[in-house]
Amino acid sequence: MIRTRFAPSPTGFLHIGGARTALFSWAYARRHGGSFILRIEDTDLARSTPEAVQAILDGMRWLGLDHDEGPFYQTQRLDRYRAVIEDMLVAGSAYHCYMTPDELDRLREEQRSAGGKPRYDGRWRPEAGKTLPTPPAGARPVVRFRNPTDGVVAWDDLVKGRIEIANSELDDLVIARPDGTPTYNFCVVVDDWEMGITHVIRGDDHVNNTPRQINILQAIGAPVPRYAHLSMILGDDGQKLSKRHGAVSVMQYDDEGYLPEAVLNYLGRLGWSHGDDEVFSLPQFCEWFDLDHITPSAAQFNTEKLNWLNAHYLKRAETPRLVALVQPRLEARGVTVTGEPSLATIIELHRERVGNLNELADVAEVFYIDLHPRADLLAKHLTPETLPMLSNFIERLPAIAWETTAIGALIKEIVARHGLKMPRLAMPLRVLLTGMEQTPSVDAVVAIFPRATVLKRLALAGRVTGTGSS
Secondary structure, X not given: OOEEEEOOOOOOOOEHHHHHHHHHHHHHHHXXXXXXXXXXXXXXXXXXXXXXXXXXXXXXXHHOOOOOEEEEEHHHOHHHHHHHHHHHHHHOOEEEEOOOHHHHHHHHHHHHHOOOOOOOOOOOOOOOXXXXXXXXXXXXXXXXXXXXXXXXXXXXXXXXXXXXXXXXXXXXXXXXXXXXXXXXXXHHHHHHHHOOOOEEEEEHHHHHHHHHHHHHHHHOOOOOOEEEEEOOEEOOOOOEOOHHHOOOEHHHHHHOOOOHHHHHHHHHOOOEOOOOOOOOOHHHHHHHOOOOOEOOOOEEOOHHHHHHHHHHHHHHOOHHHHHHHHHHHHHHOOOOOOOOOOHHHHHHHHHHHOOOHHHHHHXXXXXXXXXXXXXXXXXXXOOOOOHHHHHHHHHHHHHOOOOHHHHHHHHHHHHHHOOOOOHHHHHHHHHHHHOOOOOOOHHHHHHHXXXXXXXXXXXXXXXXXXXXXX
16 A cells, blocks of 8 residues: 655745645545555754644645644654664664764865765764773763665666665664654654555755665664655756745745645646646646656746736635635735625626736725725816716716616717727726736626716716816
């Protein structure tokens, strides 16, 4: 049975790279009818925070990446890690090392000065016929893994292909600190073993950890999972992804008005492909996803494509759902959604013209506030040429049927009578009613307002120009 895991360290937010790893691990388990495990690797007590843990959980929940088991916390499994370390000490695959941090720093500096690779020199490693130094009085040792000294560590990476690392390149890894706290690379090994992980899908920044973890797995007699290391994600400019172009909290995408299905769809295509398919649902992704079509080269983040996908999903989302997503955004601005037009009506009229939920809230806001159009827009569009048409339009409004067709017919009749083009009346109407120059069809905009609101807002034309129009 396929068992995958997502194992973030709670030292920060869940960012796009981590979200893609979670998605690929989740989808691989879903496609094969397996299990997806969520594990919080929080042994870095100095940097792990409850807030970061919650940010990870919130991000997973917003994306809809549900876990079958967990979340498991490494800090709740410390006794188990210590027990395995004790077994390794007894078996001789681990040993105590009394080298102080200062001694290790001096050794590494000497090695660098001599043009060598900085590494632990094995001075406390037990060997046949070797006399070990006398442990310093009162010193608390670390525990090091006794890494093999010959041969190679090799695995067939499911993304990068065959990888081989000579054991001579690896020194003896610290697996427990002086206070007995196990280290990251060791906890990962025990967890993957005891949780039955069959496939480890993670970023390629972990490639260097893999040979060490494989050696420890073999030393404790545990099966070695299959590994798939995902390439890094570059920003729009081809540079390493940073906060200025995408390496932000997944929840910031929520704040910026993206729909989770758009983010997931985009992440699914970030380094993986299914022919020329660009738009697909999460069930389709699970049905199609495999590791064979993940590119080993770096993927490039494209904000323009993400925005296009988000607009696509906004157009197709159910109106009640969009109402539920937009209304809290309006309320956060202090805008009370009440009366006519309904928020649903506004959304249905504007959804084809916006790219995210915040833009939808922007256009909806003007229907519920006391509007004060910008002076420059009023000066631009309320001219001696347009005011007579506007006054004629206001006079005729009380008597016509309040629906789009009748309003559109009245606008056409008035501009024809004055011998002008449609924008000469449409633009001042847009500005007076919404404060904006770009809106959907002006007759449709007029029609969704209550008649009294339209008359009230158009009366501003007379007050601004001093003509007394009302």
